[in-house]
Amino acid sequence: MLKRIEVSELRLGMHLHAFDGPWMDHPFWRTRFVVDDEADLKKARSSAVRHVWIDVTQGLDVAPAALPKPQHSVVVAAPPPPPAAPAAPVKPASTSFQEEMQQAAAVVKRSRRAVVSMFADARLGKALDADQCLPLVEDISNSVYRNPGALVSLARLKTADDYSYMHSVAVCALMVALARQLGMSEEQCRHAGLAGLLHDLGKAVMPNDVLNKPGKLTDDEFAVMKTHPERGHALLMEGKGAGEAALEVCLHHHEKMDGSGYPHGLAGEQIHALSRMGAVCDVYDAITSNRPYKAGWDPAESIARMASWKGHFDTTMFSAFVRSIGIYPTGSVVRMQSGRLGVVVEQNADKLSAPVVKLFFSTKSNMPIPPVRLDLAAAGTSDRIAGREPPDKWGFKHIEDLWVDPDLRRASK
Structure with a gap:
């Protein structure tokens, strides 16, 4: 039988069936296991999820002291939590x-x-x-x-x-x-x-x-x-x-x-x-x-x-x-007809040959230029991609910093 309890009531020997909250908020990549490690118990209790489901047929029940008083108790079989991956999920809204x-x-x-x-x-x-x-x-x-x-x-x-x-x-x-x-x-x-x-x-x-x-x-x-x-x-x-x-x-x-x-x-x-x-x-x-x-x-x-x-x-x-x-996937270095070099920072789904680029270098002066964001699919844009450009040819380092914020990279580690 499944039972919903506060995460503070979780103890060693309980069979953890599911966290009652968003998957991103709980500390494990899996559930449905017996909690037999003190470190795992601490992780669960310190997570953002406040309630969990336990299976008392496969592990310990709540401690007697934590049980509600008899006059207030209602014995019901708790329904299982919703499936992790619903068959027909609501499609998320698009974002930039x-x-x-x-x-x-x-x-x-x-x-x-x-x-x-x-x-x-x-x-x-x-x-x-x-x-x-x-x-x-x-x-x-x-x-x-x-x-x-x-x-x-x-x-x-x-x-x-x-x-x-x-x-x-x-x-x-x-x-x-x-x-x-x-x-x-x-x-x-x-x-x-x-x-x-x-x-x-x-x-x-x-x-x-x-x-x-x-x-x-x-x-x-x-x-x-x-x-x-x-x-x-x-x-x-x-x-x-x-x-x-x-x-x-x-x-x-x-x-x-x-x-x-x-x-x-x-x-x-x-x-x-x-x-x-x-x-x-x-x-x-x-x-x-x-x-x-x-x-x-x-x-x-x-x-x-x-x-x-x-x-x-x-x-x-x-x-x-x-x-x-994309023909030029995000992160690709490209040479423009103007002689400038840029890195692709975003795709235009309807125009694969005209992504959004960030221009950062002039091959004419052989010098960096102030970064400029240019949507090649926008009306009135005259510059176009002339071809791919090997980053190693110019000795560019940390190209990725031009299209992804370094703080975001650190946040993903």
């Missing part, structure tokens, strides 16, 4: 890029902690309950619905140290954005997001010296890494709630259209549509992120390179992916 960045920073911070805990549990051999990930997918999805570019762009700014964790968050957001672009239902978008979040779970059980090696892997080391899709699939099978989408993407996101991928060498239509989506999202985030062994590529350069890899991606999925993030 800058407005959504504030909320996205909080979601990214929370997501990092959640995935770190999820990977740690996997390493310890604890079975995963994928249902516990649904609130996280819900928050990421809602951010993408409000403004597709904010969280996707912020999640790309990971460090080499937290790549394995934040890669899962980024691919989740990219999968939601791509599914939305493909016209999938909101429920299907969330299934795609969950698949993205769990696609690399097998890396949790890879040897750390191989996973974080700051250099090229040997053939033997690469052979070990190539087992991570099957290892992750096995972990999801041992747990519960993963669903067909997550199992499929976890196992086959490294397959290629020409049959040269792994683990099964599938080709073309043999590869599930969701796995073809996962392949695009996984590679894009991987090559644009700082890794232990290399710096990430410029986003626009990455799109151009991916387009040149014949036989790698489903062309329909790749085209939809480009429409979802």
Whole structure:
């Protein structure tokens, strides 16, 4: 039987079923576990959530002293809290890029902690309950619905140290954005997001010296890494709630259209549509992120390179992916016809070749200029993008500070 109690009444040995409040306000990435650690108990009591649901059939009941007096007691079976990810959620209202960045920073911070805990549990051999990930997918999805570019762009700014964790968050957001672009239902978008979040779970059980090696892997080391899709699939099978989408993407996101991928060498239509989506999202985030062994590529350069890899991606999925993030994704450095350089700070969904840029450098004078925000889709704008510009060519450092507030970056850590 479920019982709603004040969080101050929570004690060791109770089975915590759910927090009675927003997921973002509670300190754990999962619920439905027996509280057997004093540190977890302190976290729960110090959270912003004031009430929790306990299952007295799977753990201790409230202490006798905390029970209400008999004359005032009413024994009823408490209804379970609403499901974490409703089948037909109300679509969040759209927001501007800058407005959504504030909320996205909080979601990214929370997501990092959640995935770190999820990977740690996997390493310890604890079975995963994928249902516990649904609130996280819900928050990421809602951010993408409000403004597709904010969280996707912020999640790309990971460090080499937290790549394995934040890669899962980024691919989740990219999968939601791509599914939305493909016209999938909101429920299907969330299934795609969950698949993205769990696609690399097998890396949790890879040897750390191989996973974080700051250099090229040997053939033997690469052979070990190539087992991570099957290892992750096995972990999801041992747990519960993963669903067909997550199992499929976890196992086959490294397959290629020409049959040269792994683990099964599938080709073309043999590869599930969701796995073809996962392949695009996984590679894009991987090559644009700082890794232990290399710096990430410029986003626009990455799109151009991916387009040149014949036989790698489903062309329909790749085209939809480009429409979802832009020809010049946020953070790309571009050269203008005027000779000025700018960084893309926002997309114009109806005009992918005309995003909003922040101009900051003159190639004519070879000097920085006062930053100027320019909407290339606005009426009367005469300057246009002439092409991509490699940031390394000019020795630019901290380009990201031009399009995301440094305080927001710190808030997302």
